Amino acid sequence: xxxxxxxxxxxxxxxxxxxxxxxxxxxxxxxxxxxxxxxxxxxxxxxxxxxxxxxxxxxxxxxxxxxxxxxxxxxxxxxxxxxxxxxxxxxxxxxxxxxxxxxxxxxxxxxxxxxxxxxxxxxxxxxxxxxxxxxxxxxxxxxxxxxxxxxxxxxxxxxxxxxxxxxxxxxxxxxxxxxxxxxxxxxxxxxxxxxxxxxxxxxxxxxxxxxxxxxxxxxxxxxxxxxxxxxxxxxxxxxxxxxxxxxxxxxxxxxxxxxxxxxxxxxxxxxxxxxxxxxxxxxxxxxxxxxxxxxxxxxxxxxxxxxxxxxxxxxxxxxxxxxxxxxxxxxxxxxxxx
Numbered sequence: 618x619x620x621x622x623x624x625x626x627x628x629x630x631x632x633x634x635x636x637x638x639x640x641x642x643x644x645x646x647x648x649x650x651x652x653x654x655x656x657x658x659x660x661x662x663x664x665x666x667x668x669x670x671x672x673x674x675x676x677x678x679x680x681x682x683x684x685x686x687x688x689x690x691x692x693x694x695x696x697x698x699x700x701x702x703x704x705x706x707x708x709x710x711x712x713x714x715x716x717x718x719x720x721x722x723x724x725x726x727x728x729x730x731x732x733x734x735x736x737x738x739x740x741x742x743x744x745x746x747x748x749x750x751x752x753x754x755x756x757x758x759x760x761x762x763x764x765x766x767x768x769x770x771x772x773x774x775x776x777x778x779x780x781x782x783x784x785x786x787x788x789x790x791x792x793x794x795x796x797x798x799x800x801x802x803x804x805x806x807x808x809x810x811x812x813x814x815x816x817x818x819x820x821x822x823x824x825x826x827x828x829x830x831x832x833x834x835x836x837x838x839x840x841x842x843x844x845x846x847x848x849x850x851x852x853x854x855x856x857x858x859x860x861x862x863x864x865x866x867x868x869x870x871x872x873x874x875x876x877x878x879x880x881x882x883x884x885x886x887x888x889x890x891x892x893x894x895x896x897x898x899x900x901x902x903x904x905x906x907x908x909x910x911x912x913x914x915x916x917x918x919x920x921x922x923x924x925x926x927x928x929x930x931x932x933x934x935x936x937x938x939x940x941x942x943x944x945x946x947x948x949x950x951x952x953x954x955x
Contacts, residue, residue, distance in 0.1 A: 627814060627817060633653070638652070640669075642667065645813050654685070655685065656697075660685065670768075671769065675704070675711045680739075683722075685697075698715060701715055706897055744938075746777040754792055767845070770811060779880070784796055785818070795823070798823070854891030855935075856924045857924060859924055861927050886955070899922075902919075
C-alpha cells in the first residue's frame with residue numbers, strides 16, 4: 618500500500634473487514650508474506666511469535682483482535698481480552714489499546730462501533746507519528762549524522778514510524794546527512810527490518826554491528842542517537858530494545874545527543890520508575906542459534922532479556938505528539954502527562 622508522503626511507502630497492519638492481515642516480519646527482508654488472522658487468538662499468537670512487533674503496532678493489532686472477537690459474540694469477546702493482554706508484557710501500548718477498547722465495551726459498543734474505535738487508534742497513531750517526525754527533525758540542526766536501534770518505522774507502527782519517522786522527516790527536510798542502523802541482535806531487527814525500510818523508501822543508510830557503535834560515535838560521524846520506546850515511566854525512564862541503555866551510556870561519554878521518540882500511549886504514569894517495568898525474557902535458544910542453525914557449542918547456556926531500561930538522566934529529548942521534553946524528569950513528565 619503506497620502513501621503520498623515522501624519516503625513513506627510501507628504499511629504492515631491491514632484491516633480487511635473480517636480478518637487482520639499482517640506483514641510477517643520474521644520473513645523480511647527476503648520475502649514479503651502476509652498472514653491473515655481470523656480470530657483474536659490468532660492475533661495474540663502473531664504478537665507472541667513476532668509476526669508483528671513494535672509497541673504501537675502491537676497495540677493496534679490487539680485492538681483489531683478485539684473486533685474479531687466481537688464479531689463472534691459476547692462470550693468470545695470476554696474470553697479474548699485476557700489472551701490478548703498476556704501476549705507481550707513490556708509493551709504498554711498493548712494494555713493502553715485494550716483498555717481503550719474495553720471502555721467502549723463497557724459503554725455497550727457493538728462490533729461495528731468497536732471496529733470504528735480500532736480504526737481510530739490506527740489513524741491517530743499515523744497522525745501522531747508524522748507530527749513527532751516534524752518535532753524531532755526540528756531538533757537536529759543541519760548536516761546531522763544519526764544512528765538508530767532496532768526497528769521503529771512503519772513496520773512497528775501504523776505507518777511512518779517513531780524514531781524512523783524523525784529520520785524520514787529529517788532526510789526530507791535536508792537536515793540529516795548520514796544514517797546508521799545497528800543490527801540489533803539477536804533478532805536482527807535493525808539489519809533485517811530497518812535497513813529494508815530505509816532501502817525501500819530510498820533513504821541512504823549504513824548498517825553497523827551493535828558493538829561498533831562506540832567506535833562510530835568516537836569518529837565524529839554521529840551527532841544524535843534516535844530510538845523508540847516500549848514503555849516510558851513517570852520519571853522519564855525508558856524501556857526499549859535490549860542494547861538501548863548501552864547506546865545511551867556511550868552517547869553521553871562522546872557528547873552525542875540521545876533522543877527518544879514515542880507516542881503518548883507509550884507513557885505509563887502509573888509506573889513511577891524503570892525499576893518497576895517488567896522486562897520480558899525470551900527463549901535462550903534465540904541466542905544459541907541463528908536461522909534455525911545452532912551456532913554455540915552444546916551445553917552452553919544463554920541469558921536473553923528483550924528490553925533494558927535507560928535512565929531519564931541519559932536522555933536529552935523525549936519527543937511525543939504532545940510536545941518535546943528536554944532532559945526529562947518526574948516534574949517535566951507530570952507537567953505534560955498529568
